[in-house]
Amino acid sequence: MTIEKAMRTPNAQFELRHLEQLQPSFLEQVTTGTSEDDVYYVTLSDDTIIENPNGGDDTVCSNVSYTLPNHVKNLVLTGTANIFGAGNNSNNILIGNEGRNRLNSGRGDDIVYGGGGDDVINGGEGNDFLFGETGNDILNGEAGNDVLEGGEGDDTYLFSAKSEQDTIIDNQGHNSIRFHTDLSLNDLTVEIQNNETGGKDWLIAVKNSNAVLTIKNQYTQNGTTPAVSHFIIGTQKLDVNNFAKYFDISLTEHTESGQTIDGNDDNDYLIGTSGDDIIDGKAGADIMEGGDGNDTYYVDNVKDVVIEQAGGGEDTVFSSISHTAATHVENVTLTGSANIFAAGNNSNNILTGNEGRNRLNSGRGDDTVYGMGGNDNLNGGEGNDYLDGGNGNDVINGDTGDDILVGGNGKDILKGGAGNDTYIYGDNDTIIDNQGINTLKFSDGLNNAKLNLKTIHNDDGSQSWEITSEQGSALIQNQIGADGSISIDRFQFNDQTYTAAQFQQAFQTLKAETIKFAGTDGDDTLHGNAADNEIDGGNDGHDTLYGHDGDDILREHSETYYGNEPASDDKLYGGNGNDKLYAHVGADLLDGGAGNDYLEGGEHNDTYIFGKGYGHDTIFDFNFGFDSEASLHRLNANVVKFSGGITLDDLEITVEKGYDKTSIANMPDSNKFVSNPLLDGDTWHIRIKGTDDVLTIKNQSGIYGAISEFQFDGNTSYSTGELINHFKLPIPHMIGNTNVVQYTGQPVEELNRDVYNNFNHTIHADSDNSDLDLSRYTSVVEYRGNRSDETITLGRGINIVDTASGNDTITDPGADNTVIMFGRNSGNDTFNPYGGSNTQVLFKEGITLKDLQLKTGDDWVLTIKDTGDTLTIHDIANNNVDSFVFGNGKSYTADEINKALITENTQNNGIL
Template sequence: DNFNVDHVWDVITEASSAGTDSVQSAVSYALPANVENLTLTGVLNLDGTGNDQDNILTGNAADNRLFSGLGRDTLSGGAGDDVYSIVTLQTSSTFDDSYLGLDDAVIEAADGGTDTLIAYAYSAVIPVNIERFILKPFESPLNYANNDVTRYITGNASDNYIDVSDTLSSDIGFTNTVRVDGGIGADTMIGGDGKTIYVVDNPGDVVIELGLFLDGHASSDDDRVESYIDYALGSFITELTLLGNAVSGTGNGRDNLIRGNASANTLMGAGGNDEIYGDAGADTLLGGSGNDALFGGNDSDSLSGSEGNDVLDGGAGADILAGGIGNDSYYVDNLADQIVENGGEGYDTIASSISYSITDQSAVEALTLSESGGSFRSATGNTLDNVITGNSSDNALDGGLGDDVLYGGFGGSDDYSGFGRNSGHDIIVDDTSNDPRLTEYDFVSFSPTEDIRIDDLQFSRVGEDLMISISATSSIQVKYFFQAPGFEIARFGMYYQGQYYGYGASDIKALVNGINSAPAQNRFLEAQIFEVGRPVNYQLAPNAFVDAQTPDPDALTYSATLSDGSALPSWLVFDEATRTFSGAATADYTDATFEIRVLATDAQGLSASSTFSVRVDPRSVRGTEGNDILNGESASTEYLYGLGGHDVLNGGAGQNILNGGTGDDIYIIDNDTSFANDDPGEGYDEIRSSVSYETGSYTEKLVLTGTAAINGTAAGSVPLFLRNDAHRTEQPGRTQRRVRKISRPGRERVLLRARLRIADQAVDPEVRDVDRELVVATLESVCDVDAERWPPQSRELLAVERHGRELTDIAEIENDATAASGCCERSCVSRGSGEVANAGLALRGPVG
């Protein structure tokens, strides 16, 4: 449908999806719903406004204002000075990267007047033939939650007028940047609060930074001009970066950050405290007034600080550095660097990464060796009162003439030199931490051309400092020289008639302190027990010996030998610096004892000594409080300690001492040089021995194993068991039994000899042979066993055992499981009984 409107009260109603509809209007008009196109007619200056559809808005020959709606609109103003106002689809308060430019199209003829585009957009490229562009904020502030965002506004070939000053209200946190590039024309770019970057490429470009206050927030003061031409910053701009072939850049009265390019730049800071970087090329950097920091690039640069306390670092290349008035700091990395400093212009310092001398710098007061660079470096002063500072490497420091202070730095071995009869009153601070060390050794050297002897010097002590008087006009104050436990200046050297004479720190201290006193033992050296194979770590107390010299005791040195003066065993090492014995005793020193002599010597050679004894015990294996299995690990003597729990201790091939500790323990003995050591009340313990063995009083059970003919001797009430075919067991003071096995096909023949005691009456039965299977004979009256459990042929013997005092015969009992289990159970064996087992049979008898 086509509609003609000529009155502001005309009403158009159109259904949705009813085709593409157009309005011809002679008055300002806003499209109603569902109508797509609007054409302004007549000669009046009219406004046209779109809706949610994708509209085509067309102006007349007058000056129109066309407002896009929410669709993707096409706006064409025609002749006249038209104003286009468009909004992108950006409607959220959180930025969406999918909206990178304008969603609407603006069509403007080349001769269509001076036209203005007002855009509510993230970024925009100004359409052709649009001369003026105004960036507006969104109604809802943009929230760039994840990172800072740069918005790009790019002009066209015309002389653009670009205004981005009204954007701050849509920037939450003021962290986002608007970058304005007007294009090749002579553009006018206007910014406000917030960070704005202006690209300048035409001498006719004008940058206006309003620097206003908006919503109570002041200008951020970090706006930047990126210029392809020589440029001088205007007011409110703080940063300047040269691009392309630009050569010169000039700051303003603010604190500027100016960066050059690959050209040979001339960069000037003017007023303010500026930072200026030259980059590549042979640059000239001028700081101007203020405290400026000037940094050259990779070429030979010229840096001038002018006024203020400036920092000048030429970088690589042979640079010329001139600080001017103020307390300036110079950084030097090339011997060809030149320092230009006039007297009376302040207190100036050079920091050098190379060996450096300021003898030709008559106006520089301080020289510092930086940590970067080679391992050894030297620093030499001039005729002024210098402060020379070393670093953590080895340094050679010479203050030259004047009253100098030399700091050696922490670490490294330093050489302080150049002291003579007219070198001034100097101070050496050998350790800036005031914490003397004994690992590096420093030297004080007197001039080799002045024939200074030690007799020419006067030494004295002031507090912890050493004072050396050379002449009325020269002296050295060595700070902290007498500070305990010692100071790291180790030697003083001087030359007389070409001959070098060296004196140790102890010599100088002796000259100051007088007669030396010998060290003395201060603490008793305790006897030590080492163990075979176990690491030794025995350290003498730091005050085991003390130097009696006062008020400045010497640092002591230590040595150790055997008491007869011979060397320590090869496995034992003594560290003199830490006073520590270390190593591990070898097996051939098992059970050895010897004495060690420790010698403490002072700096003058006087000494004191003391000895302590050492015993080497066998190797030990220790268990835990749980149930452990411990095995000996060598053929040498070992101790095995089970500690708590039910343990199994197997000594192995060596000479072993087994101690199970608490719990029910088992000891395995397989040679006659090992024995089990048990204590009372520590559980039910069992010894299993494959060699002849005699128990102690607190072992509950002895078992003889293996196949050899061996003896077993049990003390007190220890039960005896036979587990092989040829054993001899004895229980002194108790029932004596001798068992001998005689082989016979299909049977066993055992000769039983017994001397038995029933209650308190001894009975010596007749010795007889039993040519049949020997089963069990029970003679222990205290074994309370139900007689019904025994086979019939043994009941008579049991009755005699319990009730009678005479024994007239030895009962013969069949070898069956019932008999074997009768009173052989461990629970039936009461204290005071002994047991011998052979081939599953048991013989029990009372204690004699």
């Protein structure tokens, strides 16, 4: 039996599971094998197996330590116990279990699998294959040409002058080579060879011997992590960089992007590369030298030393103990939750605390300090520093320099010290500062209407100010000194700055709301108040503007596109009052609220809100003409959304030709667009029945007008064309994306352009038309006439013509399909079919053969009996009509109609 059969056949698996349930035998067993492939189950190390030479491929499965007897080839250890297994002089296969095994394969050419656990595998004599599999394994090929593959885990390979030709294959974990104690670095040579995969093999040879250890793919192609990262020789443990340095090996091509370099529990000396290295000495007093690149160090011992040179990149230390940044190290981050400190140096440092109580001293540079969690003490030292307390009740000292102080969450004490300092308004802060020209900056979107100023008169004649709002509070101690000196000189709201006197006066006159509102290029939320506010959201950003009470002006200026999409979508809420809302680029939402409001959405897909109680609102917007160069993403699809349960039946619509353009604030410039903006619409007045609420839409039309869709509660929506149909408005419009409805009395120049030729057209006659030319149309055209006498020239596509009453002349210059409808009250019509195909006369409902008379000749004249209605078909011989169809669906050729209806052939009496 092969080892594969022993491990993988169903019967063998059943037997192995059975073995796990066996109780150890207390009596020594003696078993004699057969000439077949035998499988033995051993539960006692002293069990004896007797096999004869050539007695088959035999396997022992054992849950105890066991050495194979002569002539038995395979050993499988089962269970999870920490046991050993040994081979013999044959070519053995040994397989470990899930425990920690010691596996000695013996003298043959053996294959050994460690299985789970941290195993020790010795190949002995012969050319062996040793596989550590999972766990941190030790592999020793010993004599012979061996292949060693550690697998998962941090594996160690043993090598000596007697090892002969060994090969390591392992690109998993942090692996080591331990050289025999009889070797030194001077006994070794290292050669690098390119392999077939593009990687680098390292060949480590022992001088004056045949022993060579090959590390396959020590570096894979473009790889930066070595297969073997540490080399242990004598009392020295060298990382790959020091080992390479000793043998004058350049690692530049592998280290430009940096390496991860780990020490052990000893005192390590770790050297980085020219790239961005991650160096962790682990336990022990380690020396870590990163070299060039932006290096990261992990410190956990007070005796750890970090070495960096000037110009050596921007480096960071993560420390679980108190730590002072070494010279040329820029950043320190404390980890864990212990109450420890960090200190900077003369560089521009970034210090970051942990979740404990930290003392963070930033030093002389222009530093950034984050307290994070805990009640921290932050000290800026010299330089212009940014100090942020984070969570907890912090004490923040700016010291010298122009500093920015942020208390964060908690009850914080902020002391700017010397210099012109800026305080960020926060939650429960106390500000102490009587030096320099200082500023208190309020966050964007602060609701000024909810801002309050309380003056506290102190015993020494000074005044403290307490400023409260929805966002927090700030107590400025001795804001006005007894000598008239000022602590905080300037108060900043967005881009507007006010002196202390202006700020105080605004509250004394109850007009704090007169402070103007201006946003940034970021995502702003700005609130107005009861006054007449002017609120500017700034450029770009996803802004939300609230006018609240008063007659407000809300503006957005976004103009940036990223690819096909605008940079920002803004929301503008007018609130009460007669407001003006101006958006620009973006899919914006505009809600005027109560009052008579004016709204302009600008470019892209905007949504307007309207409902009961909104007053008389006016919208101006636009769309783009659809032409062969149009970019569909630039076609505006603006929406009016009715709120409050309004339905279509609650509305009535009137239309005025044209619109007043004098009040348009942002009329589109056609020179800015590839496709021209359409600006020739009409004025629609949409009234909510039973109220005084009216929505006026300027530049509205049935095709690509200001508004494309009307939405109602319950996910109900109607296109402009559907709205026109519902209210029976005689306005050209679209039905879906392929059907155009026209009226001959309306201007149709825009619709007659070539780009619309492939659309389906329904044309209604709503006035007297003496001449109608449809020859430019190449798609489906359905014409519905009126009582006037019309002359119609058809197009080259599919034509369906119902001229209604009147004496009409229809000319078909050669259409693909033509249907001429004829019936009672159609008048005296004439049809000139010149070479078309699939031409059809369709008799209207109620007409049968018995109702018709036919006069033949060069022209045919069909007459409806007892009426004056006639249809004359010119030159019937050369331009035959293909079929005559009746309302019941029956169709006849011209010959069949002629046979039934000619006056000379009365015997048919109208029956075929």
